[in-house]
Amino acid sequence: MESPTHRRVGVCTPGLPGVPHSREDQTHHRTGERVRSTTEHREIEIKFRIPADLIINIGDILASTHHIGEPLDHRSMDATYYDTASLSLIRWGVTLRRRSGGGDDGWHMKLPLRYSDAGAPAHGMDEIHVDGTASLIPSPLVSIASPLIRRQELVPVARVVTERSPYLVRDDQGEILVEVVDDWVALEGFDIDRPPATRFHEVEVELVADSKQAQRVARSIASALRDAGAQPSTVSKAASAVGRRAGDPPDVPIISPPATDRPAVDALQYIFARHVNSLLEADVAVRRGLPDSAHRLHVECRRLFSILQTFAPILDPDTVAFLCEELSWVSAELGEVRNAEFQSARLSAMTEDPAAREFIAQALDARVQATRSGALAALRSDRHGFLLEDLIIMVAEPPVTVDGFAPAKKTLRRCIGLSWRKLSSAVGAAHARGDDALWHKIRRRAERTAFAMDSVAPILGPEYSELAASLRAASDSLRDEQDSAISVEWLRDMSASAPGAIGFCLGALASEISRGDAAPRSAFTEEWPSMDRHARSLKLVRR
Structure with a gap:
């Protein structure tokens, strides 16, 4: 529930480029308009621009690679692209269009793979297609875009008309491996910043089959195109239409790690940018309903919280307190989803009684759906939108004290040493069998310190990641212990409302889990001296 006393940190006005709007303004459909279905597919393609003085025949290119292209019907496609006035989506690498004439009329959103999977390869896109005749932007697409545009309005920014000649390349069994499309593209930007060229020739080589053979075929065709004079390109049609501003950095730019003799504020800006980007990517994934995305966003919130707490000695205390409060709120909402999903899978697998397993599945599936609804409501709230804006401002202007201008190496190490x-x-x-509250505190401090060490490793060296990995492995068992405590609590709650035999089974399972020993704590204690020696070698502990 949103706090009535919610306040903002810093000068964070709604006046980011673009016109502020209610999130509901663009999420309705007019009477009589048809929206049938939403589908997704992954697009892995190699794109080429053809110089104006070069004539390329796709049939000849395919023949040179010993493949036969099966020509399909020519298509005339007309697409209108939507973005904010400041081109927020395109600068993030995302495009949104309404297109007709391609056999897949409707709305299309393309997102880089990093918005699906952490650590995904840089090439390739996920395409979301909403089939139908709606003239207003469908609500699922507005929701997905929200973390990247926040309260800015989506407006038409360009029109792209494409004359497409597609070709299919099959294997000996007739399976489609690759599609090659030969596009003549005409552009119309709706802004005074017009592109220098309004027409160009482009060829795309797209994988259809997910196989090594398809990859080999695509590489051979791409090689033949390069040999013929085609120029590899990563620029989208939409970016070409809107002009040079498409090349501007996103609201949270990618920053290179600074040298250790640079001021600590430069290091914090790099750290903040890296992890706010990760948080935004996870936020988008949650709105798409991707597997494990709620847990991913929960971890990113905990990571930023830990970083702020660790480097609090050189940050403005009011800003740290406010942002940590807001990150804790979002993290708690998402943590409920993670617990429900984890316990549903865990407890269903722990009982061999079919009736008890079915009872657990029904009870916890309802809990999963309820927690997901609560988390999505939190993410769609103004409070969360304000938090995203505040985090972006934090990247642009890290709220450091005067100590933040000291050299990074000594300053960062001092902060992590204090946490250690x-x-x-x-x-x-x-x-080992001591106070549960103290062991919970140890687990949280271990998590916080590990997150902070990982954040500085690109600056201070990989040995910090090595210590963080050891610390995380040792503390994971403490997390297992907490999960067991939650299992016991939930099983006892469910047993109270379960029919006799099922209730007995659930109660017995709770008793079995609660008899867990002190092994996780003992293991952590045994590993501690080795980790402490590692910390001393990094000069995190005063001798």
């Missing part, structure tokens, strides 16, 4: 010493103090006070 707090963790060490808690570990020294703990016993």
Whole structure:
């Protein structure tokens, strides 16, 4: 639920480029308009621009690679692209269009693969297609775009008319491996910043089959095109239509790690940019309903929280307190989804009784749906939108104190050393069968320190990632212990409303889980001396 006393940090006005609008303004469909279905597919393609003085015949190109192209009917396609006045989507690498004439009339959104999977390859796009005749932008696409445009209005920015001649390349069994499209493209930008050319020739080689043979065929065709004088390109038709501003950086730019003798504020800007980008990508994935996306966004919120807490000694305290409060709120909403999904899979697998398994599945599936609805409501709230804007401002202007202008190496190491010493103090006070609250504190401090170490590793060196990995592995068992405690609590709640035999089975399972030993805590304690020696070698601990 949104706090009535929600406040903002910094000068963060709604006046980002573009016209602010209600999220509902663009999510309705007019009476009589038809929206049938939403589908997705992954598009892996190699794109080429053909110089104006070069004549290329696709049939000849395919023949030179010993493949026969099967020509399909010519298509005339007319697409209108939508974006904010500041071209937010295109600058993020995302395009949104309404197209007719291609056999897939309707709305299309293309997103780089990083919005689907963390660490995904840079090439390739996911395309979301909403089939229908709606003239207003469909609500699923507005929702997906929201983290990237926030409260800016989506308006027509360009028109692209394409005359397409497609060819299919099959294997000996008739399976389609690759599609090659020969496009003549005419552009019309709706802004004074017109592109220098309004017409160009483009060829795309797209994988259809997910096989090594298809990849080999695509590479051979691409090689033949390069040999013929075609020029590899990564520029979309939409970017070509809107002109040079399409090449401007996104709201959160990619920043290279600074040298260790640079001011700490430069290092924090790099760290903030890297992880705010990851948070936005995970946010988009949640709105698409992708597997494990809620957990991914939960982790990104926890990571940014940990980074802010660790480097709080050189940051404005009011800003840190506010942002950590907001990140904790979002993280808690998403943590409920993660717990429900995890416990549903775990508890269903732990019982061999079919009736008990079915009861657990029904009860926890309802809980999963309820927590997902709650998390999506939080992400669609103004409070969350304000948080995203504040995080973007934090990247642009890191809220450092005067200490943030000292050299990065010494300053970052000092902050992480303080976090390590707090963790060490808690570990020294703990016993394997000691206070549960203290072990929970150890787990949280270990997570916080590991996140911070990972964040500085590109600047201070890979040995910080190595220590973070050891710390994370040792603390994962403590997370398993907490998951077991949640399992016991939920099983006892379900057993209270379950029929007799099922209730008995659930209660017995809860008792079995609760008899867990102190092995996770003992394992952490045994690993601690090795990790502490590693920390001392990095000069995180005063000798």
